[in-house]
Amino acid sequence: MFHTQCLENIITTIINMTESIFHLFEYEFFRNAVFAALLASLTCGVIGSYIVAKRMVFISGGITHASFGGIGIAYYLGLNPILGAAVFSILSALGIEYVSGKTNVREDSAIGILWSLGMAVGIIFVFMTPGYAPNLMSYLFGSILTVGKIDLWLMTALSAVILVFFVRFYHSILFIAFDEEYARSHRVSVNLFKYVLISLVALTIVLNIRVVGIILVISFLTIPQSTANLFTNNLKRMMIYATIIGVIGSLSGIYISYYMNIPSGATIIFVFVIIFGIAKAIQTGMVEWGIRKQIRQ
Amino acid sequence: MPGKLPVLHIKSYRLLMTEIVEIKNASAGYNADVVLRNISLSIHDSDYIGVIGPNGGGKTTLVKLIMGLLPPMQGEVIYHNGDKRNMIGYLPQVSKTDRSFPITVNEVVLSGLMSIKGGAGYNRKDKERALEIMELMGITALRKKSIGEISGGQMQRAFLGRAIISEPRLLILDEPNTFVDNKFEHDLYELLRQLNHKMAIMIVSHDVGTITSYVKTIACVNRNLHYHPSNIITQSQLTAYNCPIQLITHGDVPHTVLGEHHHHDHKHD
Numbered sequence: 001m002f003h004t005q006c007l008e009n010i011i012t013t014i015i016n017m018t019e020s021i022f023h024l025f026e027y028e029f030f031r032n033a034v035f036a037a038l039l040a041s042l043t044c045g046v047i048g049s050y051i052v053a054k055r056m057v058f059i060s061g062g063i064t065h066a067s068f069g070g071i072g073i074a075y076y077l078g079l080n081p082i083l084g085a086a087v088f089s090i091l092s093a094l095g096i097e098y099v100s101g102k103t104n105v106r107e108d109s110a111i112g113i114l115w116s117l118g119m120a121v122g123i124i125f126v127f128m129t130p131g132y133a134p135n136l137m138s139y140l141f142g143s144i145l146t147v148g149k150i151d152l153w154l155m156t157a158l159s160a161v162i163l164v165f166f167v168r169f170y171h172s173i174l175f176i177a178f179d180e181e182y183a184r185s186h187r188v189s190v191n192l193f194k195y196v197l198i199s200l201v202a203l204t205i206v207l208n209i210r211v212v213g214i215i216l217v218i219s220f221l222t223i224p225q226s227t228a229n230l231f232t233n234n235l236k237r238m239m240i241y242a243t244i245i246g247v248i249g250s251l252s253g254i255y256i257s258y259y260m261n262i263p264s265g266a267t268i269i270f271v272f273v274i275i276f277g278i279a280k281a282i283q284t285g286m287v288e289w290g291i292r293k294q295i296r297q
Numbered sequence: 298m299p300g301k302l303p304v305l306h307i308k309s310y311r312l313l314m315t316e317i318v319e320i321k322n323a324s325a326g327y328n329a330d331v332v333l334r335n336i337s338l339s340i341h342d343s344d345y346i347g348v349i350g351p352n353g354g355g356k357t358t359l360v361k362l363i364m365g366l367l368p369p370m371q372g373e374v375i376y377h378n379g380d381k382r383n384m385i386g387y388l389p390q391v392s393k394t395d396r397s398f399p400i401t402v403n404e405v406v407l408s409g410l411m412s413i414k415g416g417a418g419y420n421r422k423d424k425e426r427a428l429e430i431m432e433l434m435g436i437t438a439l440r441k442k443s444i445g446e447i448s449g450g451q452m453q454r455a456f457l458g459r460a461i462i463s464e465p466r467l468l469i470l471d472e473p474n475t476f477v478d479n480k481f482e483h484d485l486y487e488l489l490r491q492l493n494h495k496m497a498i499m500i501v502s503h504d505v506g507t508i509t510s511y512v513k514t515i516a517c518v519n520r521n522l523h524y525h526p527s528n529i530i531t532q533s534q535l536t537a538y539n540c541p542i543q544l545i546t547h548g549d550v551p552h553t554v555l556g557e558h559h560h561h562d563h564k565h566d
Binding site: 049053055170171172174175177178179181182183184185186187188229232233234235238 | 364365366381382383385387389394395398399400401404405407408411412414417418419443445446459
């Protein structure tokens with residue numbers, strides 16, 4: 001008797017939850033958020049895997065924070081902040097790439113300078129802008145539930161560009177990323193590839209700032225990828241797995257944040273870390289099991 | 298028809314050799330530091346050159362100059378008739394590679410074809426060719442492993458596979474002795490001897506004793522370059538070339554060809 005009732009309760013809860021999810025889809029803001037999460041997972045899954053493989057996490061952090069300068073200036077001039085961030089981040093990305101290739105300045109120092117310069121410019125211009133900047137927090141911490149139509153169109157366009165570029169030039173990208181010197185000696189246009197790729201990194205960062213914010217975007221670019229990296233050493237698979245992990249993590253993050261009424265960006269990242277923890281435990285178990293099996297043979 | 302080619306009757310193969318790369322009075326270095334001063338060297342298609350010299354003498358700079366990675370500060374490097382994209386195959390020093398990069402042995406070997414494919418994907422013929430090369434290198438079983446999972450010596454074989462898969466006109470090996478074990482060392486030099494029928498080879502090494510047994514000629518590099526048109530070199534010649542390295546045999550005894558000291562290692566093979 002008790003068991004049937006318990007089972008009934010569970011089933012009712014599940015039905016209620018499913019209904020409430022479908023109910024949520026009636027709201028445009030929620031549909032937009034889900035769509036944004038899918039696009040963010042795709043762009044970050046592909047670009048983030050490249051970043052992790054090439055050990056460019058610090059460069060990406062620099063680009064992310066430099067873009068705050070663009071947001072500040074755009075606020076001051078009354079322009080679209082994402083436009084300002086895009087211009088700033090692409091310029092700083094190309095700047096870092098140029099500096100590290102051509103001059104004697106150490107790359108990490110150059111990134112450090114750009115990182116703080118961007119933040120400083122942003123803070124000064126936001127301060128000089130008359131009135132209170134209400135949306136500023138959403139750029140720092142993201143707000144996937146307020147993503148609009150224009151953001152979605154931009155993210156769709158970027159996803160298309162990234163997919164076409166990576167599918168068409170996957171082998172070249174892999175070849176250059178692995179051994180730039182060898183590619184150069186074979187007269188491959190290494191610099192062109194590097195400038196295009198760093199621009200795509202910058203655009204991916206800027207468009208995902210709307211989703212998880214400046215402070216947290218770097219984790220969307222690294223945690224699902226590091227999780228994927230636990231199970232594969234193939235860059236293409238890493239991109240696919242990271243995208244799938246991104247979708248699972250961000251959708252559950254949105255749902256949890258909506259129900260518990262906590263910030264969405266932070267919740268998504270928190271879910272990513274939990275997934276990483278579980279994956280790491282599974283992977284360690286698999287390795288252990290493999291060793292035992294080999295010893296027994 | 299003057300096409301009878303009487304030149305074929307001349308025994309000396311040197312007359313039939315064609316020039317691949319020519320360095321003309323070139324100086325090269327980094328920033329304000331001139332490492333190589335006014336050097337000249339011409340590499341022909343059946344050359345087998347050993348590059349020796351002290352650390353910091355400019356061996357790596359010479360390699361970069363030939364590969365086109367470092368523009369000469371003065372003078373010029375001329376590439377004679379051929380596709381520049383497939384002029385040179387290069388075996389880098391394994392220690393400089395990021396071992397955690399997500400790439401498999403198969404992908405490393407295939408990537409040697411990338412430049413001549415012009416960025417397009419690989420077809421079945423390319424993949425079969427990669428399998429043949431991996432068979433030749435003895436790394437077929439490792440083809441699906443990532444480079445982080447294999448040893449330094451195995452990685453070097455993968456790199457050598459990448460360097461020769463496209464059959465370049467010149468193969469450059471930078472310090473191949475670092476990771477190679479005794480067993481593979483013998484195989485490596487035998488393989489290079491065969492490859493030398495198809496392409497010129499340039500081998501950079503500290504290990505003068507080993508390479509002089511295999512190469513045809515020697516280039517001594519210490520800020521300048523002295524070309525020694527034979528593989529028999531004496532300590533006093535090295536001194537005259539301003540190349541302060543120690544031969545294993547001391548004194549004025551010529552250091553000669555045969556790699557006798559290798560053979561006893563292979564009784565059990």
